[in-house]
Amino acid sequence: MGTATGIIKALNSGIKHLAVKRFTLRYPEQKLKLIGDGYQYDPTSGVGIAGYKGRHMLFHDKCTGCQLCAIACEGVAEAIAMVKVQEDWKQNKKAIMPQIDYGKCVFCGLCVDACPFYALYMTNDYELSSFTKEGLIYTPAQLQVKPEVQQDAEIVFDKRGATHG
Amino acid sequence: MSALAPKFRFSYFIKSILDNLFWIIILLTLTGIPLVMILLFYLELPVIGGKLLDPYLAFTTLADPSRQIPLLKSLLQTEFFRIAVFPGFGFAALIAAGTIFVERKMLAKLQLRVGPFYCGKVEGILQLMSDGIKLLSKEIIIPAKADKPIFWAAPVLFVATAAAFIALIPAAGGGWVVADVDVGLIAVFAVIGFFPVITVLSSWSANSKFPFIGGIRALHQMVSFEIPLILSGLGVVILTGTLNLTEIVESQDPYWWIIFLPIGAIVFFIAMLAELERIPFDLPEAESEIVAGWLTEFSGMMYGLVQLGSYLKLYAFAALFVVLFLGGWSGPQIWPPFPEEIITEGIQMGPINAQFPGLPLLDQQMLNDVLWFVVKVVGVIFFILLPRGVFPRVRIDLLLHIGWYKLIGLAFVNIFIALGLLYAGVLGPEGIL
Amino acid sequence: MTTQLPPGLQIEKVDEKIMTLNVGPQHPGSGHMRLIVKVDGDYIVSCDPDPGYVHRGEEKMAEHRNYITNIPHLERPVIHDSCNILYPYCLGVEELLGLEVPERAKYIRVIAAELNRCVYTQYWLAIYGIFLGHSTMFMWPAGDRELLIDALEKMTGARVTHAYFVPGGIRNDVPANFEEMCLRRVNYFEKRIKEYADIFYDNPILISRTEGSGVLSRNDAIRLGTTGSTLRASGVDFDVRTKEPYDVYDELDIKTNVLKAGDSYARSKIPWLDMLESCNIIRQALQKMPKSGSVRVKLKPNPKGGNDEVYKRVESGRGALGCYIVSRSKPEPYRLKMSVGSFRNLICLPYLLKGEKLGNMPAVYWSLNYWPVEADR
Numbered sequence: 001m002g003t004a005t006g007i008i009k010a011l012n013s014g015i016k017h018l019a020v021k022r023f024t025l026r027y028p029e030q031k032l033k034l035i036g037d038g039y040q041y042d043p044t045s046g047v048g049i050a051g052y053k054g055r056h057m058l059f060h061d062k063c064t065g066c067q068l069c070a071i072a073c074e075g076v077a078e079a080i081a082m083v084k085v086q087e088d089w090k091q092n093k094k095a096i097m098p099q100i101d102y103g104k105c106v107f108c109g110l111c112v113d114a115c116p117f118y119a120l121y122m123t124n125d126y127e128l129s130s131f132t133k134e135g136l137i138y139t140p141a142q143l144q145v146k147p148e149v150q151q152d153a154e155i156v157f158d159k160r161g162a163t164h165g
Numbered sequence: 166m167s168a169l170a171p172k173f174r175f176s177y178f179i180k181s182i183l184d185n186l187f188w189i190i191i192l193l194t195l196t197g198i199p200l201v202m203i204l205l206f207y208l209e210l211p212v213i214g215g216k217l218l219d220p221y222l223a224f225t226t227l228a229d230p231s232r233q234i235p236l237l238k239s240l241l242q243t244e245f246f247r248i249a250v251f252p253g254f255g256f257a258a259l260i261a262a263g264t265i266f267v268e269r270k271m272l273a274k275l276q277l278r279v280g281p282f283y284c285g286k287v288e289g290i291l292q293l294m295s296d297g298i299k300l301l302s303k304e305i306i307i308p309a310k311a312d313k314p315i316f317w318a319a320p321v322l323f324v325a326t327a328a329a330f331i332a333l334i335p336a337a338g339g340g341w342v343v344a345d346v347d348v349g350l351i352a353v354f355a356v357i358g359f360f361p362v363i364t365v366l367s368s369w370s371a372n373s374k375f376p377f378i379g380g381i382r383a384l385h386q387m388v389s390f391e392i393p394l395i396l397s398g399l400g401v402v403i404l405t406g407t408l409n410l411t412e413i414v415e416s417q418d419p420y421w422w423i424i425f426l427p428i429g430a431i432v433f434f435i436a437m438l439a440e441l442e443r444i445p446f447d448l449p450e451a452e453s454e455i456v457a458g459w460l461t462e463f464s465g466m467m468y469g470l471v472q473l474g475s476y477l478k479l480y481a482f483a484a485l486f487v488v489l490f491l492g493g494w495s496g497p498q499i500w501p502p503f504p505e506e507i508i509t510e511g512i513q514m515g516p517i518n519a520q521f522p523g524l525p526l527l528d529q530q531m532l533n534d535v536l537w538f539v540v541k542v543v544g545v546i547f548f549i550l551l552p553r554g555v556f557p558r559v560r561i562d563l564l565l566h567i568g569w570y571k572l573i574g575l576a577f578v579n580i581f582i583a584l585g586l587l588y589a590g591v592l593g594p595e596g597i598l
Numbered sequence: 599m600t601t602q603l604p605p606g607l608q609i610e611k612v613d614e615k616i617m618t619l620n621v622g623p624q625h626p627g628s629g630h631m632r633l634i635v636k637v638d639g640d641y642i643v644s645c646d647p648d649p650g651y652v653h654r655g656e657e658k659m660a661e662h663r664n665y666i667t668n669i670p671h672l673e674r675p676v677i678h679d680s681c682n683i684l685y686p687y688c689l690g691v692e693e694l695l696g697l698e699v700p701e702r703a704k705y706i707r708v709i710a711a712e713l714n715r716c717v718y719t720q721y722w723l724a725i726y727g728i729f730l731g732h733s734t735m736f737m738w739p740a741g742d743r744e745l746l747i748d749a750l751e752k753m754t755g756a757r758v759t760h761a762y763f764v765p766g767g768i769r770n771d772v773p774a775n776f777e778e779m780c781l782r783r784v785n786y787f788e789k790r791i792k793e794y795a796d797i798f799y800d801n802p803i804l805i806s807r808t809e810g811s812g813v814l815s816r817n818d819a820i821r822l823g824t825t826g827s828t829l830r831a832s833g834v835d836f837d838v839r840t841k842e843p844y845d846v847y848d849e850l851d852i853k854t855n856v857l858k859a860g861d862s863y864a865r866s867k868i869p870w871l872d873m874l875e876s877c878n879i880i881r882q883a884l885q886k887m888p889k890s891g892s893v894r895v896k897l898k899p900n901p902k903g904g905n906d907e908v909y910k911r912v913e914s915g916r917g918a919l920g921c922y923i924v925s926r927s928k929p930e931p932y933r934l935k936m937s938v939g940s941f942r943n944l945i946c947l948p949y950l951l952k953g954e955k956l957g958n959m960p961a962v963y964w965s966l967n968y969w970p971v972e973a974d975r
């Protein structure tokens with residue numbers, strides 16, 4: 001009786017799985033731990049450093065206003081525009097810095113690859129929602145702030161299954 | 166800032182108070198008078214201390230506990246208690262609500278996920294209540310060309326038929342059944358035969374393409390699986406010689422019928438899954454093919470009533486399976502006996518000695534019966550809920566093939582086994598066992 | 599001269615027996631595609647697929663972006679299988695520009711491609727389960743692919759649309775403890791997908807529903823030009839990874855899974871067997887990978903190809919995926935054409951569904967491993 005054994009095997013598998021642990025990640029009480037400190041790029045060696053491609057972080061003391069990030073983004077999403085800042089830096093005579101519109105950004109990271117001065121990195125922050133479209137445009141001052149992330153849930157394997165814990 | 170609140174005018178204020186007063190008086194009289202009539206004419210009011218119960222006496226008993234017990238005991242003997250609370254609607258609705266919640270959590274655990282967990286502090290216990298409130302608050306939309314009287318009546322008829330089915334099933338020994346009919350099993354099958362009619366009525370009156378397909382599929386499915394259902398029940402009737410459900414349970418005293426008629430039990434179980442429209446037989450409600458089948462056009466509380474009727478039907482079928490094959494309420498005596506000292510001497514609470522004449526409320530045998538009944542019904546419900554996580558849906562031609570060929574063949578084999586056991590003198594009225 | 603209108607727009611006389619059903623884009627049983635199905639009672643008389651609802655002109659847009667900014671653009675047709683879509687493009691551009699990819703980068707590319715294949719196949723299997731009414735078969739694959747998406751996120755920095763491959767290698771090196779972490783996840787994943795056999799592939803209800811339906815014979819499969827798992831389920835032993843190896847596939851030991859039946863059951867089983875094979879490939883690649891080395895060739899800014907054309911082919915989750923690039927000494931490609939497995943397999947649908955029962959339609963349609971977004975590009 002092939003069908004009978006098939007049905008009993010399926011029911012048996014179902015009952016066995018009642019004892020396996022649940023796999024769900026209970027977001028937002030638990031948040032996934034992402035690798036590293038954010039995606040970074042090393043212009044001297046030409047290779048990136050593994051990290052999550054979240055919100056950007058701009059280092060004001062390294063940016064020279066060369067616009068290479070805006071030029072790199074032109075073919076992809078046109079999300080970076082250069083704006084005038086009121087700060088006075090020695091390396092930034094034109095006093096312009098990138099402003100990123102997260103309504104258009106696709107988080108590909110080509111702008112980070114384009115920057116030759118170690119000034120633009122990406123961080124682990126991905127919760128960027130806002131109530132207005134204008135609120136999604138991050139000025140250079142907003143991009144300077146290092147985000148506070150509390151991410152600590154990882155996949156844990158044990159005898160009765162894998163969980164996010 | 167007060168753009169939302171209109172300006173205050175005194176005449177409108179008085180008018181709104183008078184409006185509210187009008188509606189309150191109308192509703193109170195419309196519901197209060199039938200309630201009073203039910204109390205006076207249908208409930209048998211008990212006699213306490215030589216006086217028939219009246220409101221003054223009822224309030225007195227709240228203060229004097231020794232007169233409370235006879236009141237409660239007499240209320241337990243009324244017909245109303247049987248219909249509304251114990252083997253009737255209240256008990257069944259409680260088990261149905263528990264079934265819905267347990268189904269969601271159990272399927273979630275089987276699928277390695279969580280299920281409802283935000284409502285209520287402990288793992289989503291209040292989810293069912295919030296679903297009920299949500300359904301009550303939704304607007305009921307009737308399609309434009311629908312047949313309005315039948316469309317409104319269909320969910321109510323569905324719940325009414327399910328309740329009629331529950332009324333026939335005994336839950337404990339000693340006559341705890343709402344309708345003690347001598348031809349109980351045939352009455353059950355007569356009520357079950359009414360369900361396809363209601364399904365087709367509700368799907369036809371909705372006047373839309375998807376309910377139409379769902380209704381036709383439901384008709385095919387339910388009608389073709391009624392026959393194996395009846396034939397497998399016939400095996401039990403042959404061996405017991407009676408159609409009364411209480412006597413069928415009493416005849417299973419040491420040995421349950423599932424030991425002698427396992428094929429009949431399996432046929433009954435599969436036919437039961439098809440009658441309940443559970444996966445793997447849920448073609449009338451196939452979600453990925455015909456949106457929601459014959460339930461598509463129901464919204465708001467009509468959908469709530471249909472779901473309630475479905476789960477009441479589930480409890481009733483599981484209880485019928487337990488009564489026919491698993492020995493109903495029989496089981497070893499594990500309910501502890503009532504401590505006698507409370508009746509004879511009362512409880513000492515400091516300087517006060519409280520006497521409770523009339524305890525215990527229900528006797529030990531009955532509570533033991535109920536306990537075993539509930540345990541067995543819960544076990545059967547677990548096995549009804551399990552295939553939902555394990556099997557895909559069958560196609561319509563495979564369904565009809567199973568119903569008309571395989572199950573009827575197996576049911577006839579079962580009848581031959583029953584006849585063989587009867588004529589060999591093993592079971593039945595003059596049998597060894 | 600009268601032009602032939604597409605099937606959905608022709609004027610035809612209404613037949614009393616035959617009903618036309620639009621299993622359209624807003625139906626729980628179809629993807630982003632319309633199927634115009636004519637039924638006679640319960641039997642399908644004819645079926646005309648109507649793709650094109652998600653066409654965006656990816657190939658035309660690619661002509662306005664240079665070789666590097668094409669990378670986030672071209673991976674969008676299949677977002678979870680993005681490495682496999684970029685693979686032929688990167689191989690083609692490397693040949694145009696004359697780049698030599700380092701050894702470690704080739705191995706990491708193979709690992710990323712195989713992980714992406716498993717992620718895509720799990721998603722496809724989840725939807726197949728829900729089309730047949732099996733809700734557990736939706737939850738289990740959707741949950742188990744989280745393990746691999748997590749591994750991909752540690753490697754590339756994004757859960758889907760990785761934008762990881764570039765002409766010349768890969769964008770960043772894997773983190774420090776990647777091998778051990780990936781191995782643990784792949785081992786657990788393999789244990790999980792072996793459980794699907796009991797509850798799905800040996801389930802008698804599934805077998806009675808899909809066996810013998812939508813049979814594609816071996817000659818028909820070759821004549822109609824099918825590819826991928828559809829081809830291998832009809833008895834043809836062809837896999838681009840073994841027959842035309844690229845990167846380091848010729849150094850790995852790959853077994854091709856072939857089934858002879860050609861029905862929906864075989865077509866739904868081959869991707870599952872391929873996933874088990876992918877786990878083996880990942881383990882071999884993790885073992886053979888050189889422990890250190892560069893992963894990217896530094897490119898000059900605005901690289902230009904010569905007056906050349908190149909065609910490269912790769913095995914993705916759906917079949918052979920090819921990319922044909924024509925360059926005319928400019929930073930942008932002059933013409934870029936992607937030939938995708940989904941669109942090539944779509945031709946089978948009118949032939950397979952003729953004479954089938956209506957209840958079999960979702961099972962046959964989705965078993966062709968059809969991804970609507972990729973077919974429309």
